[in-house]
Amino acid sequence: MxxxxxxxxxxxxxxxxxxxxxxxxxxxxxxxxxxxxxxxxxxxxxxxxxxxxxxxxxxxxxxxxxxxxxxxxxxxxxxxxxxxxxxxxxxxxxxxxxxxxxxxxxxxxxxxxxxxxxxxxxxxxxxxxxxxxxxxxxxxxxxxxxxxxxxxxxxxxxxxxxxxxxxxxxxxxxxxxxxxxxxxxxxxxxxxxxxxxxxxxxxxxxxxxxxxxxxxxxxxxxxxxxxxxxxxxxxxxxxxxxxxxxxxxxxxxxxxxxxxxxxxxxxxxxxxxxxxxxxxxxxxxxxxxxxxxxxxxxxxxxxxxxxxxxxxxxxxxxxxxxxxxxxxxxxxxxxxxxxxxxxxxxxxxxxxxxxxxxxxxKHFISAFGEHVIGKEVEQALRDAMEDSDAVVTEFTVAPQINPSADLPYHEWLIEFEQEPNDLAAFSNAIDASMRKQNVYYDDLITGKVLRKLVVTPVPKGGFERYMKAVGKLGGQNKLPRLSNDRTIADQL
CATH class of the missing domain: 3.40.50.12780 (ANL, N-terminal domain)
Structure with a gap:
C-alpha cells in the first residue's frame, strides 16, 4: 500500500x-x-x-x-x-x-x-x-x-x-x-x-x-x-x-x-x-x-x-x-x-x-391529469429490463394526444443497444409497472381515457444526432426523461 x-x-x-x-x-x-x-x-x-x-x-x-x-x-x-x-x-x-x-x-x-x-x-x-x-x-x-x-x-x-x-x-x-x-x-x-x-x-x-x-x-x-x-x-x-x-x-x-x-x-x-x-x-x-x-x-x-x-x-x-x-x-x-x-x-x-x-x-407528463414523474418511468424501465434481454442506450417519454387511430397514449422512444426478443411483452411490463406506481395513470387506463403505452424504437445513434442537432451534445447537457408536449418526440 x-x-x-x-x-x-x-x-x-x-x-x-x-x-x-x-x-x-x-x-x-x-x-x-x-x-x-x-x-x-x-x-x-x-x-x-x-x-x-x-x-x-x-x-x-x-x-x-x-x-x-x-x-x-x-x-x-x-x-x-x-x-x-x-x-x-x-x-x-x-x-x-x-x-x-x-x-x-x-x-x-x-x-x-x-x-x-x-x-x-x-x-x-x-x-x-x-x-x-x-x-x-x-x-x-x-x-x-x-x-x-x-x-x-x-x-x-x-x-x-x-x-x-x-x-x-x-x-x-x-x-x-x-x-x-x-x-x-x-x-x-x-x-x-x-x-x-x-x-x-x-x-x-x-x-x-x-x-x-x-x-x-x-x-x-x-x-x-x-x-x-x-x-x-x-x-x-x-x-x-x-x-x-x-x-x-x-x-x-x-x-x-x-x-x-x-x-x-x-x-x-x-x-x-x-x-x-x-x-x-x-x-x-x-x-x-x-x-x-x-x-x-x-x-x-x-x-x-x-x-x-x-x-x-x-x-x-x-x-x-x-x-x-x-x-x-x-x-x-x-x-x-x-x-x-x-x-x-x-x-x-x-x-x-x-x-x-x-x-x-417542469419535466412531467400530465396531459390527462396523470402527473407521471421521472422516478416512475426510470423504475418502470428497470423493472421491464429485469425480465428481459434488452439493453437500453437512451430513452424519453411523451404523450400522444391526437393519434391517427384509437385512444391517446404515452409514447416511449427508446434506443436499444439490444432490442428485446419480445417487444410487446417488454412494453406490457413497462405499462404494468407504471400502473402499479401511479394510481392516476392506472385509473386513466382502466377508464379507457388512455390506452397502454407504446414503445417506439429509435435507430442507433438517434439520440446523439438529436442532441447534436439542438446544440446540446456533450458537456453537462442532459436529455429530459419526460416532456408534457411532443417537441422532442416529433424531432426524434
Missing part, C-alpha cells in the same frame, strides 16, 4: 467523524446555517428590500421572501453582472457559472468565496466516505478522469465566467494533479466529439482507476474506447473500479455500462449543480445521497403536487416525510434566496437525511 493510500484512509476517518457531528444534529445545523445566511446578507440590496433585519425565524422568512426561479431573480442578477456590489451577497462573486436557460436565455449563477469551497469539499468527501466504508484506497495511485466542460473562462465586468465543471477544474488539489487526465489542452476543446476522441488518445494506454461524468457521455467515451481497442473497458483498464456520476440516474445505463466494462464496478452518485453541491452517496449500502446540511445552504421543501398552487406550504428539514415528492428550494451563501432549482427529491432516510432525485418540477 502506498503512502498516498494510507494518507487517504486516515483522512477519510477524520472527515467521516466531522460529517457525523452535523448529520446527527440536522435541525440545529440547518438553523445555524439559516441564521448565518440572514445575518451576513442583511445589509445587501436584497436583504434591505426584504427586511432581513427583522427576520427572527422561518415564518418571518416565508412571509418576506417568496419562492423565485431564475427569471424572477434576474433583476438582481443583472445588477451583479453589471459589476454592482452587495446586491445578493456581500461584495462581488468570484465567478458566474453559465448555464442554459429557458425564457431568459443563458443563466449566470453566482459563485462566491464562501460558496466555492463547498463545491470542492463535497466531491472530495464523497470519495473519502467511500474509502472509509470500503477500505479501498488503491485507486488513489492510478489515473483519474472527469469528463467535463472547458476550463477556459470568459470575463464579464471583472468577474470570470464559464461552465461549473470548467471552473471546478481550476480547483483540483495539487496532490491529484499528477493523477488527473485529460490534459488542459484536451479539456479546452469545445467540440464534444473531437474532445472525446482526444481523451481516448490520451487515456487508452493509461492505468485508469477512477472515471467520472454524466453517464450518457461517459458511455460515448467507453464505446469509442472499445471500438478503438477491440477490448472491453475492464480489460483495457484492469484497475478501473470506481465510477463517479451525477446529473442523471445511473440505473437506466447500468446494464449497458456493465456490458461495455465487462464486469461490475462500484459507483458513487453525486448531486451537484451550479447553484450548489447538495448531496452525495455516503454509503454503498444505501442508494440515497446524504443531504449536505452544513454547506452554506438552507433547504426548504414544497410538495410537488402542491407546488403550482397559491402559497404552498414550505417545509424545513425537521418536517419532511419519507417517499413524498418535494420541489427543492434553496437559500445559499452565493446569494440565492428561496430559489427553485427545478429538481424534485424524495427522502429515502431521515436518520441521516438521504435523498434521491425524483425528477424535474
Amino acid at each position: 502506498s503512502l498516498k493510500s494510507i494518507a487517504a484512509k486516515l483522512f477519510a476517518g477524520v472527515i467521516y467523524k466531522k460529517t457525523q457531528k452535523w448529520a446527527t444534529n440536522p435541525v440545529e445545523t440547518q438553523q445555524r446555517v439559516f441564521e448565518g445566511l440572514i445575518r451576513k446578507a442583511a445589509t445587501t440590496s436584497f436583504g434591505n428590500d426584504h427586511n432581513f433585519g427583522s427576520i427572527k425565524n422561518h415564518s418571518d422568512f416565508v412571509s418576506r421572501v417568496p419562492i423565485r426561479d431564475y427569471e424572477a431573480l434576474k433583476p438582481y442578477v443583472d445588477q451583479v453582472i453589471k459589476g454592482d456590489e452587495n446586491i445578493l451577497w456581500p461584495g462581488k462573486p468570484l465567478y458566474f457559472a453559465k448555464t442554459s436557460g429557458t425564457t431568459s436565455g443563458a443563466k449566470y449563477i453566482p459563485l462566491t468565496k464562501e460558496s466555492m469551497p463547498y463545491h470542492i469539499e463535497a466531491a472530495r468527501d464523497a470519495i473519502l466516505h467511500y474509502i472509509h466504508e470500503t477500505g479501498n484506497a488503491d485507486f488513489a495511485d492510478g489515473k483519474m478522469i472527469f469528463l467535463q466542460g472547458s476550463p477556459e473562462l470568459e470575463e464579464k465586468n471583472g468577474i470570470k465566467l464559464g461552465r461549473l465543471s470548467g471552473i471546478v477544474a481550476h480547483f483540483v488539489p495539487a496532490y491529484l494533479q499528477r493523477n488527473r487526465l485529460p490534459s488542459l489542452k484536451t479539456n479546452c476543446i469545445e467540440d464534444w466529439e473531437t474532445k472525446v476522441d482526444a481523451i481516448v488518445e490520451e487515456t487508452i494506454d493509461q492505468d485508469m482507476t477512477v472515471i467520472s461524468g454524466i453517464p450518457s457521455w461517459v458511455q460515448m467515451y467507453f464505446e469509442k474506447l472499445k471500438a478503438r481497442s477491440g477490448k472491453t473497458v475492464g480489460n483495457l483498464f484492469p484497475n478501473f473500479n470506481l465510477f463517479i456520476y451525477g446529473g442523471v440516474n445511473y440505473e437506466p445505463y447500468r446494464a449497458m455500462f456493465e456490458k461495455l466494462i465487462g464486469r461490475k464496478v462500484d459507483s458513487i452518485e453525486l448531486f451537484p449543480a451550479s447553484e450548489g453541491f447538495f448531496a452525495y452517496q455516503d454509503s454503498q449500502k444505501d442508494k440515497g445521497m446524504l443531504l449536505l446540511l452544513n454547506s452554506g445552504i438552507f433547504y426548504e421543501f414544497v410538495k410537488a403536487d402542491e407546488f403550482f398552487s397559491e402559497n404552498p406550504k414550505r417545509y424545513t428539514i425537521g418536517e419532511v416525510e419519507l417517499g413524498v415528492n418535494y420541489a427543492l428550494i434553496i437559500s445559499t451563501n452565493a446569494g440565492l434566496w428561496a430559489y427553485n432549482i427545478g429538481d424534485t427529491v424524495q427522502f429515502t432516510s431521515l436518520k441521516p437525511y438521504r435523498v434521491i432525485v425524483s425528477g424535474r418540477i
Whole structure:
C-alpha cells in the first residue's frame, strides 16, 4: 500500500467523524446555517428590500421572501453582472457559472468565496466516505478522469465566467494533479466529439482507476474506447473500479455500462449543480445521497403536487416525510434566496437525511391529469429490463394526444443497444409497472381515457444526432426523461 493510500484512509476517518457531528444534529445545523445566511446578507440590496433585519425565524422568512426561479431573480442578477456590489451577497462573486436557460436565455449563477469551497469539499468527501466504508484506497495511485466542460473562462465586468465543471477544474488539489487526465489542452476543446476522441488518445494506454461524468457521455467515451481497442473497458483498464456520476440516474445505463466494462464496478452518485453541491452517496449500502446540511445552504421543501398552487406550504428539514415528492428550494451563501432549482427529491432516510432525485418540477407528463414523474418511468424501465434481454442506450417519454387511430397514449422512444426478443411483452411490463406506481395513470387506463403505452424504437445513434442537432451534445447537457408536449418526440 502506498503512502498516498494510507494518507487517504486516515483522512477519510477524520472527515467521516466531522460529517457525523452535523448529520446527527440536522435541525440545529440547518438553523445555524439559516441564521448565518440572514445575518451576513442583511445589509445587501436584497436583504434591505426584504427586511432581513427583522427576520427572527422561518415564518418571518416565508412571509418576506417568496419562492423565485431564475427569471424572477434576474433583476438582481443583472445588477451583479453589471459589476454592482452587495446586491445578493456581500461584495462581488468570484465567478458566474453559465448555464442554459429557458425564457431568459443563458443563466449566470453566482459563485462566491464562501460558496466555492463547498463545491470542492463535497466531491472530495464523497470519495473519502467511500474509502472509509470500503477500505479501498488503491485507486488513489492510478489515473483519474472527469469528463467535463472547458476550463477556459470568459470575463464579464471583472468577474470570470464559464461552465461549473470548467471552473471546478481550476480547483483540483495539487496532490491529484499528477493523477488527473485529460490534459488542459484536451479539456479546452469545445467540440464534444473531437474532445472525446482526444481523451481516448490520451487515456487508452493509461492505468485508469477512477472515471467520472454524466453517464450518457461517459458511455460515448467507453464505446469509442472499445471500438478503438477491440477490448472491453475492464480489460483495457484492469484497475478501473470506481465510477463517479451525477446529473442523471445511473440505473437506466447500468446494464449497458456493465456490458461495455465487462464486469461490475462500484459507483458513487453525486448531486451537484451550479447553484450548489447538495448531496452525495455516503454509503454503498444505501442508494440515497446524504443531504449536505452544513454547506452554506438552507433547504426548504414544497410538495410537488402542491407546488403550482397559491402559497404552498414550505417545509424545513425537521418536517419532511419519507417517499413524498418535494420541489427543492434553496437559500445559499452565493446569494440565492428561496430559489427553485427545478429538481424534485424524495427522502429515502431521515436518520441521516438521504435523498434521491425524483425528477424535474417542469419535466412531467400530465396531459390527462396523470402527473407521471421521472422516478416512475426510470423504475418502470428497470423493472421491464429485469425480465428481459434488452439493453437500453437512451430513452424519453411523451404523450400522444391526437393519434391517427384509437385512444391517446404515452409514447416511449427508446434506443436499444439490444432490442428485446419480445417487444410487446417488454412494453406490457413497462405499462404494468407504471400502473402499479401511479394510481392516476392506472385509473386513466382502466377508464379507457388512455390506452397502454407504446414503445417506439429509435435507430442507433438517434439520440446523439438529436442532441447534436439542438446544440446540446456533450458537456453537462442532459436529455429530459419526460416532456408534457411532443417537441422532442416529433424531432426524434
